[in-house]
Structures are given as structure tokens and as C-alpha cells.
Amino acid sequence: xxxxxxxxxxxxxxxxxxxxxxxxxxxxxxxxxxxxxxxxxxxxxxxxxxxxxxxxxxxxxxxxxxxxxxxxxxxxxxxxxxxxxxxxxxxxxxxxxxxxxxxxxxxxxxxxxxxxxxxxxxxxxxxxxxxxxxxxxxxxxxxxxxxxxxxxxxxxxxxxxxxxxxxxxxxxxxxxxxxxxxxxxxxxxxxxxxxxxxxxxxxxxxxxxxxxxxxxxxxxxxxxxxxxxxxxxxxxxxxxxxxxxxxxxxxxxxxxxxxxxxxxxxxxxxxxxxxxxxxxxxxxxxxxxxxxxxxxxxxxxxxxxxxxxxxxxxxxxxxxxxxxxxxxxxxxxxxxxxxxxxxxxxxxxxxxxxxxxxxxxxxxxxxxxxxxxxxxxxxxxx
Ligand SMILES: *Cc1c(COP(=O)(O)O)cnc(C)c1O
Numbered sequence: 001x002x003x004x005x006x007x008x009x010x011x012x013x014x015x016x017x018x019x020x021x022x023x024x025x026x027x028x029x030x031x032x033x034x035x036x037x038x039x040x041x042x043x044x045x046x047x048x049x050x051x052x053x054x055x056x057x058x059x060x061x062x063x064x065x066x067x068x069x070x071x072x073x074x075x076x077x078x079x080x081x082x083x084x085x086x087x088x089x090x091x092x093x094x095x096x097x098x099x100x101x102x103x104x105x106x107x108x109x110x111x112x113x114x115x116x117x118x119x120x121x122x123x124x125x126x127x128x129x130x131x132x133x134x135x136x137x138x139x140x141x142x143x144x145x146x147x148x149x150x151x152x153x154x155x156x157x158x159x160x161x162x163x164x165x166x167x168x169x170x171x172x173x174x175x176x177x178x179x180x181x182x183x184x185x186x187x188x189x190x191x192x193x194x195x196x197x198x199x200x201x202x203x204x205x206x207x208x209x210x211x212x213x214x215x216x217x218x219x220x221x222x223x224x225x226x227x228x229x230x231x232x233x234x235x236x237x238x239x240x241x242x243x244x245x246x247x248x249x250x251x252x253x254x255x256x257x258x259x260x261x262x263x264x265x266x267x268x269x270x271x272x273x274x275x276x277x278x279x280x281x282x283x284x285x286x287x288x289x290x291x292x293x294x295x296x297x298x299x300x301x302x303x304x305x306x307x308x309x310x311x312x313x314x315x316x317x318x319x320x321x322x323x324x325x326x327x328x329x330x331x332x333x334x335x336x337x338x339x340x341x342x343x344x345x346x347x348x349x350x351x352x353x354x355x356x357x358x359x360x361x362x363x364x365x366x367x368x369x370x371x372x373x374x375x376x377x378x379x380x381x382x
Contacts, residue, residue: 004065004181005250012060013243024057026240050228054236058243059211062201065180065246066193068213070220072227073239077176077196078104079232080210084192085109086230087222088141088170091117095141096134099124099350100151102174103343105143106351122350125155126286128163135167144190145174146183147290150302150338150359152277154286157293161189176200176329181253183294186215197242199329200299203252207241209234252331252364256299259370260362266371267303272311272382274356277302299362300328302338309355311381312337316358318377321369328361333370335360 002010013024029052032045045051055073063071074080085108089095097109099122109120123134125144142164146155157173164171172192173185179200185193195201197209214220227233234242257280264278279290280297290297305312315335316324322335326342336342339355346352362370 002064007064008061008249009247011064012057024054024240024243026236027053028236048236049231049233052233052236052239054243055234055239058234058239058246061243061246062180062195062197062211063213065249066175066186066213067184068186068193069215069217070223071211071213072220072223073197073234073242074210074212074227075232075234075238076208077194077198077210078108080194080196080212081105081108082112083223083226083230083232084172084194084212085113085118085141086226087219088172089113089118090140092119092138093140094119094121094136094138095143096121096123096125096131096139096169097143098122098145098148098153098155100148100153100353101143101351102145102149102176103345103351105145105174106346106349110349124153125160126153128156128159131160131163132167135163135169137168139167139169141172142169143172143174145177147177147279147286147298147300149177149300150343150353150357152279152284152300152302154279154284154290156289157183157185157188157190161191165189177300178294178298179249179253179329181249182257182296182298186213188293191216192219197246198327200253200256201249201329202242202245203249203330204241204245205327205330205332207238207245209238209242253296253298255364256362257296259364259367260297260299260301260360262367263360263362263370263374264301266374267301270375270378270382272306272315272378273303274306275304277304300360301362302357302359304354305356305358305381307356307381309339312356312358313340314381315377318380319373320376321365321373322360322377328359330361331364333361333363333365
């Protein structure tokens with residue numbers, strides 16, 4: 001079996017057979033010529049909602065990176081989530097979601113799928129017994145994120161898979177925060193892996209996309225059928241940009257992890273910070289499990305600021321290199337206040353987050369510059 005970076009650069013990306021182009025071409029063709037009625041040419045392409053060669057290259061690459069038999073690329077992470085829920089859930093079914101689920105996932109379940117009679121329970125999936133207690137005879141899906149957003153909680157994927165399977169449910173892992181370089185949930189027993197490729201997989205904050213990866217042939221067929229029915233596909237240029245980004249995923253994740261480790265140490269020792277949430281810190285309650293199931297600890301980190309909401313907002317406004325923005329996983333460092341930004345919509349719900357919480361997406365700039373930026377910003381409140 002080839003190594004991760006070899007797959008990132010070569011899987012699904014043979015030189016173009018007609019021209020020798022080393023880089024996968026962008027095929028902006030909505031339709032494909034047929035040799036007589038029903039006579040599809042090599043590759044079987046017919047119409048680009050159903051399949052497109054640039055998208056196929058991306059899908060083969062992502063399947064190799066997650067160690068799955070099938071990958072399906074989508075126009076966004078939420079497009080992927082929507083199709084997966086349509087495939088796995090029926091009226092009357094129950095789904096368990098993380099108690100600090102990605103806000104868009106919570107909204108999709110709480111505002112859309114409940115309209116079709118789907119029931120849900122938010123659970124702290126860091127606690128396997130809590131999952132066991134939440135399972136019902138109608139539970140079809142356990143939807144897990146690890147590390148979670150924005151609290152960086154860690155769930156034991158192998159343990160959740162066995163509890164979910166005992167209960168007759170499937171385990172879906174949203175692997176966006178870890179990326180396929182740091183964690184491969186299928187190998188740990190998950191049934192489906194979901195990515196917002198907008199984040200680390202694309203890695204340059206220049207394209208929105210999503211993907212599902214599974215080794216279940218029947219499930220893959222249902223996903224493709226549903227995607228083709230509802231149309232949530234990425235365009236060929238988006239697929240190409242994502243493929244271009246993914247080639248450097250391994251080197252980027254190493255640098256993200258190096259930088260976030262240094263940032264976590266600075267914050268842990270700073271008087272203006274009361275708590276650092278980073279699974280790489282030995283004091284993090286999920287550290288052992290993260291060390292077991294992740295290659296490294298990644299670039300996402302949150303912390304609590306002494307002085308409450310106002311101090312947290314002040315820190316967010318004071319950084320220069322850390323740009324105040326939503327999203328994550330790009331080469332540039334970002335800072336945000338989840339309570340007022342990404343997680344504003346969950347205020348008052350079970351998913352509410354502390355109002356002195358600040359989230360960082362630590363980029364791959366020179367770490368000394370990042371540390372200096374944070375020291376200066378924290379200096380405005382301490
Ligand atoms: C961004 C994100 C999503 C949604 O993906 P989009 O590409 O924005 O639609 C889902 N899960 C997690 C953890 C995310 O960070």
C-alpha cells in the first residue's frame with residue numbers, strides 16, 4: 001500500500017491519456033458525446049450532474065486518503081450531510097448528534113429533518129455511557145465529530161462504533177477538524193466519514209466543498225443515487241481546486257500541528273487565559289484517546305479569556321495576523337468568538353458555548369510571528 005502523500009499526489013491522477021497533461025484537466029462539459037444511443041464512451045460519462053471526470057479524480061483521491069472503497073464529492077459539506085441524512089433517516093427515526101455539533105449540522109437536523117418527523121438527542125459523545133443511555137430502538141444514526149467544534153472535545157471512535165453497532169445504528173464521523181491525514185475513522189469502525197473539504201482538505205480558503213467516504217457498496221450506491229436526484233454536486237473547477245489543495249495536505253497538517261502546539265503552550269502559561277482546549281495538551285481530558293486515534297493533534301484550538309465576554313471580544317479585535325473570520329483549516333490563521341459568530345444561532349439551546357470562549361484556526365505562518373501577535377492581543381486585557 002502506498003503512503004499518504006503519494007496517494008494525495010497520485011491517486012486518481014494519472015497523466016491525461018490523450019495529451020500527457022500531468023495535472024488532471026478541468027472538464028467544464030455538462031454533457032458527453034455518445035457512440036450511438038446508449039453507447040457511452042470510455043469512463044461512462046453522460047451528464048455532469050451524474051458524473052464528471054475532474055470530480056472522479058477527486059473522489060478516487062479522497063477514497064484512497066480515508067482508506068475507503070468509495071468517495072462522493074459534494075458542492076459543500078452541508079450538501080454531503082443533507083444527502084447522507086436523506087439516505088439513512090426516515091420519519092420516526094432517531095439520530096444522536098454531538099452536544100457541541102457543528103452549528104450547520106445542528107440547524108439541518110433541528111430545523112429541516114424534524115419537519116419530516118426525525119427525532120434527535122444532543123449527547124456528549126466523549127462519554128460512551130451517555131451514548132448507550134441515549135440509544136432508542138429507533139436510533140439509526142450516531143453522528144459524531146472529533147475533535148468537536150468549538151470545544152475540542154474528543155470522542156473514542158472505536159468505542160462509539162461498537163456501542164452504535166450493538167444498538168443497530170450506524171456511526172458517521174465528521175472528520176473535518178482532523179483531516180484524513182490525522183485520523184481515519186473507517187479503520188476504527190465508522191461506517192461513513194464526512195468532510196467539509198472547504199477546510200483542511202482544500203486548505204486555502206478558496207473553495208467550498210464536501211465529501212462522503214465509505215466502504216459499504218450498497219450505501220455508496222444509495223448516496224450516488226440520492227445525490228444525482230437532488231443535484232448537490234461540485235462544479236469541475238471546484239473539484240480541481242480541492243484536488244490541487246489536497247496534494248499538500250500532509251505537509252500542511254504537520255505545520256498546523258507544530259504551530260498549534262506552540263500556541264497552546266503560550267496560552268496555557270498566560271495570565272489572561274483561564275483554560276486552553278487543545279487535545280495535544282496532556283491536561284486535556286481527551287488527550288490519551290486523541291493520542292491513540294490521531295497521528296497528531298491538529299491546528300484547531302480554543303481558550304477561555306479571563307474577564308468574560310468583553311475581554312474575549314477585545315482579544316478577537318486586537319490580533320493582526322490572526323484574521324477575524326469564520327471558517328478554518330486554511331493556510332492563514334483565523335480568530336473568532338463562537339458565541340457571537342459561528343455559534344450565535346445555538347444560543348439558548350443545549351449547544352450554547354461559554355461567552356468568554358475564543359477559537360483559533362492556527363495557520364502555517366512563521367510561529368514566532370503568531371506567538372507575538374497573540375501576546376500583544378492578550379496584553380490588551382491583562
Ligand atoms: C464547515 C463545516 C461543515 C459544513 O461544511 P460546508 O462546506 O461549510 O458546507 C460541517 N462540519 C464541520 C465540522 C465544519 O467545520
